[in-house]
Structure formats: structure tokens, C-alpha cells
Amino acid sequence: MLALTECQMGAHRIAAAAVNNPVVDWIFPSDLQQLQLEDAESENASDAYAVSTRLADDSACKNKLKKAPAAPVSSWDTYAASPALPSSALAHARDSLFPNPDAYFDRFASPIHFFRTPVTEYTVPIKTEDDRASEVPSEFDVNENDEPVLEKRRRSPRLYPPTGMGLKLPVLRVSVGEECVLRDQGEELVKLVQRSVVRDTRSEDEADRRARLTLRPGAGLWSGPFRESDWREEIGAVGAWFGRVLR
Structure with a gap:
């Protein structure tokens, strides 16, 4: 998602981008x-x-x-076993792409974090002298560092693009499958980009024009053995869209 950072106002910039079922957050609901x-x-x-x-x-x-109302089931859980794009395939890809869990939090890897904070964080527990005094020493762990632990964090908005950086978010078209594990991610990305546009332009109409979500049937893939039968028409429509917005 270099389009979110390579959008410096001037002669050379990414002015428009179209993505299909993007992974914008490598921290999964699971x-x-x-x-x-x-x-x-x-x-x-x-x-x-x-x-x-x-x-x-x-x-x-x-x-x-009194029980709290049940949270809506995420697309990640609903379509986890989809043969077109199962959640296990994405988990395997994550293990292959990233050397350690800390890398999931890189904003260039998980660009949704340009717009909001992660919902989890790895922290190293801070032990007091009493904690260490109560531990039983062992020849196997005396020199080992404390392992980081995963902790839940409150989701908070971030200001992006930063004021004074001369960045203008590109016109964005996001297509996601109605029955895809990544649907929720795509929908959230569009909402956050629209929020950013409203902040700068004070216009919801401009936000709708600059960031648009397209729902595709099934998994909505453009490529691979499970791509939709009308994928050629979809690619053609995207090309026509680029022609209009870059005119």
C-alpha cells in the first residue's frame, strides 16, 4: 500500500489506487x-x-x-474455511513473510495502523525485586531475557496524513468479496480513509468519491483458481475507473 505514503503533492505521486481483498492488518482476529x-x-x-x-x-x-450483547461474528470467523481463501492460508503466509510477531505492527506491512492503533501489543513484563526474589533460579534461564507477551489494547484513531507533510491521499477503490475472510479489513480501510478525507475537506461527498468500496460475489478474487467468472469484466471496469479519475 505504497499509495498511502507515496502521495506527496507535486508532479510525481500516486494519485489513484485499486486493490482487491487487501491484507491491511496482519494482526488477525484469531x-x-x-x-x-x-x-x-x-x-x-x-x-x-x-x-x-x-x-x-x-x-x-x-x-x-446480565450478559453483554453478543458481538457480531467477524468475516474472519464466518469464512475461515472458505476454499478460495481460508484463514489458514493467510496464517501460513504470515509465518513465511515475517521473521517475528513484532513485524506485524510495521505500518508499511499493516497500513491500517497509519489510521488507528493496533488492537494488541507485545510487551516485556517488568518484574519488581520481589518478583525476582520469589523466582526459583535455574541454570537454564538465568541469562535469558523475559519473553514478550501479547496484550490487548484499546483501539484509538491516528491522524493521517500528518498536518504539514504535503500528502494527499490517492483516490482509492477497494473491492472485497462478500464471502471473504478479508471483507472486514477492506471495509474498515475505506471508512478510515473517508474519515481522513472528511477531516481535510469537510465534505462527506468528497470522501465518498475519494474512497469507495465495491462488494464482489463470493470470495471476489481477481486471480487464482477460485477467481470469479466475471473477473475480466471487473478488471476492465477498474481500467475504465482509472481513466476517469486520472483524466
């Missing part, structure tokens, strides 16, 4: 599932303790027992 499970177990334990110690307050018990 990375969060274990963290969410641990959080849920902790909340359940807290609720059980509250119920057992506050039986006299029925209203408080009811509030504690």
Missing part, C-alpha cells in the same frame, strides 16, 4: 480470541464472587448476571 477467552474467564470469576457475597442485594445480583 490472535485476540485467546485474550478474550482469558478476559471472559476472569469476568465470570468476578461475577461469581460478587453473587456469592451480595445475596442480600437482588438488584445488584441481576446487574452482575
Whole structure:
């Protein structure tokens, strides 16, 4: 997604880009599932303790027992077993492309992070003197560094492009499959780019023109053995689109 950075206003810049089922965030929903499970177990334990110690307050018990509304199922989970593009293929590609998990957070690898913070972060636990004193020394781990752990983070917006950098986001066309694991990523990218355009232009119409989402049937692929039967027509439409926006 060099189009998001190579868009310096001037004679030579990327003024338009079209992408199909882009991977804009290499931190997948499955990375969060274990963290969410641990959080849920902790909340359940807290609720059980509250119920057992506050039986006299029925209203408080009811509030504690009330379940939060179920979150919508992500496209990653819904279409994980799709033969056209299974989530396992993307997980395998990630393992092959990146030497370590820290690389997932590089904004050039996961360009969605230009517009918002990651939802997870690897941190090295800070141990106090009491923590270290309570540990049993071992000849195998005396010289080893503490391993980083994955922690959940609150999603926060980022300002992009930065003010004063002379960048103008290109006109963007994102096509995603209606039944693709990457659908949610594509939809979020378009929304965040539109938000950035609105910030600069104060016009929602201009934002809709500059960043547009196209939903394709099935996995919506342009290439490969599972590409859609009308892929030639789609490529032709993209070419015509470039002709219009670059005129």
C-alpha cells in the first residue's frame, strides 16, 4: 500500500489506487480470541464472587448476571474455511513473510495502523525485586531475557496524513468479496480513509468519491483458481475507473 505514503503533492505521486481483498492488518482476529477467552474467564470469576457475597442485594445480583450483547461474528470467523481463501492460508503466509510477531505492527506491512492503533501489543513484563526474589533460579534461564507477551489494547484513531507533510491521499477503490475472510479489513480501510478525507475537506461527498468500496460475489478474487467468472469484466471496469479519475 505504497499509495498511502507515496502521495506527496507535486508532479510525481500516486494519485489513484485499486486493490482487491487487501491484507491491511496482519494482526488477525484469531490472535485476540485467546485474550478474550482469558478476559471472559476472569469476568465470570468476578461475577461469581460478587453473587456469592451480595445475596442480600437482588438488584445488584441481576446487574452482575446480565450478559453483554453478543458481538457480531467477524468475516474472519464466518469464512475461515472458505476454499478460495481460508484463514489458514493467510496464517501460513504470515509465518513465511515475517521473521517475528513484532513485524506485524510495521505500518508499511499493516497500513491500517497509519489510521488507528493496533488492537494488541507485545510487551516485556517488568518484574519488581520481589518478583525476582520469589523466582526459583535455574541454570537454564538465568541469562535469558523475559519473553514478550501479547496484550490487548484499546483501539484509538491516528491522524493521517500528518498536518504539514504535503500528502494527499490517492483516490482509492477497494473491492472485497462478500464471502471473504478479508471483507472486514477492506471495509474498515475505506471508512478510515473517508474519515481522513472528511477531516481535510469537510465534505462527506468528497470522501465518498475519494474512497469507495465495491462488494464482489463470493470470495471476489481477481486471480487464482477460485477467481470469479466475471473477473475480466471487473478488471476492465477498474481500467475504465482509472481513466476517469486520472483524466
